[in-house]
Amino acid sequence: MTAKISLRGVTKTFSVRAANLGRSTEFTAVAGIDLDVREGEFLTLVGPSGCGKSTLLDLIAGLTRPASGRILLDGEEITGPGLDRGVVFQQYALFPWRTARGNIEFGLEAKGAGRRERRERAGEFLDLVGLTGFADRYPHELSGGMRQRVAIARSLAFDPEVLLMDEPFAALDAQTRESLQEELLGIWERTGKTVVFITHGIDEAVYLGQRVAIMTSRPGRIKEIVDIGFDSREGDLRADPRFGQYRHHIWTRLRDEVAAAQANEREAVGTGG
Numbered sequence: 001m002t003a004k005i006s007l008r009g010v011t012k013t014f015s016v017r018a019a020n021l022g023r024s025t026e027f028t029a030v031a032g033i034d035l036d037v038r039e040g041e042f043l044t045l046v047g048p049s050g051c052g053k054s055t056l057l058d059l060i061a062g063l064t065r066p067a068s069g070r071i072l073l074d075g076e077e078i079t080g081p082g083l084d085r086g087v088v089f090q091q092y093a094l095f096p097w098r099t100a101r102g103n104i105e106f107g108l109e110a111k112g113a114g115r116r117e118r119r120e121r122a123g124e125f126l127d128l129v130g131l132t133g134f135a136d137r138y139p140h141e142l143s144g145g146m147r148q149r150v151a152i153a154r155s156l157a158f159d160p161e162v163l164l165m166d167e168p169f170a171a172l173d174a175q176t177r178e179s180l181q182e183e184l185l186g187i188w189e190r191t192g193k194t195v196v197f198i199t200h201g202i203d204e205a206v207y208l209g210q211r212v213a214i215m216t217s218r219p220g221r222i223k224e225i226v227d228i229g230f231d232s233r234e235g236d237l238r239a240d241p242r243f244g245q246y247r248h249h250i251w252t253r254l255r256d257e258v259a260a261a262q263a264n265e266r267e268a269v270g271t272g273g
């Protein structure tokens with residue numbers, strides 16, 4: 001299989017103010033990331049809070065540039081955002097001046113869809129995320145979970161080749177989350193999209209991912225990639241004994257990283273840095 005997205009030695013630094021030094025310093029968020037995401041793959045990404053998952057997603061989205069290293073999409077260097085990539089941000093990023101429907105139609109306008117097609121497609125995807133009756137509500141009139149569902153509908157409706165999703169289901173109740181997981185898997189199976197999906201949920205990572213990439217604590221690197229060997233998503237995967245084995249394995253790896261992250265924080269506090 002060919003790599004759809006390829007990262008080589010990707011490092012991202014931010015310059016941050018260091019109050020005690022009175023000048024800014026370089027802060028390394030992710031370092032030396034090597035990762036290939038295969039064409040049509042569903043890759044989930046887990047790692048301790050603050051390890052650089054969202055930073056990595058922003059880089060692939062083309063919203064920020066790496067300090068060093070290369071990020072390729074279909075063999076071409078990513079230089080900015082593009083219609084080939086749809087992003088669902090960790091914090092719902094809706095246009096406040098547009099209704100739920102208007103937000104979903106936005107991406108379709110960019111793709112040049114006609115008025116009628118836009119309306120139809122927006123309706124379809126509002127249904128899909130269970131917001132049929134809320135088409136004309138503005139973001140401030142929706143709950144957090146509903147806003148997130150609008151953001152998910154928007155990214156799906158405009159049908160990008162690559163979906164970059166940053167904890168998209170974190171704010172949802174268990175039932176809504178499970179039904180959207182099913183829908184997303186269904187869409188992925190039907191369309192062959194390449195999906196990079198960040199989550200804090202180990203169950204979610206194992207359930208959705210063909211592979212689960214585990215990141216180290218900050219600065220984030222890829223610690224390990226676990227192949228999830230289910231042949232199909234039919235039946236009750238969560239009841240499969242292998243499901244528990246994968247979950248336990250990833251849980252153990254993450255526990256080590258969380259402990260390392262906490263030790264780093266203590267050290268940073270101890271040295272006043």
Ligand SMILES: Nc1ncnc2c1ncn2[C@@H]1O[C@H](COP(=O)(O)OP(=O)(O)OP(=O)(O)O)[C@@H](O)[C@H]1O
Nearest residue numbers: 014015016029048049050051052053054055056218
């Ligand atoms: N624009 C920025 N300027 C300075 N530092 C930043 C910036 N964006 C992120 N960081 C830092 O980079 C590190 C990684 O942040 P990031 O948001 O990628 O983590 P994350 O893995 O997504 O965490 P979480 O699981 O909590 O969402 C953090 O220490 C954060 O403070």
Ligand SMILES: [Mg+2]
Nearest residue numbers: 053054090166
């Ligand atoms: Mg994040």
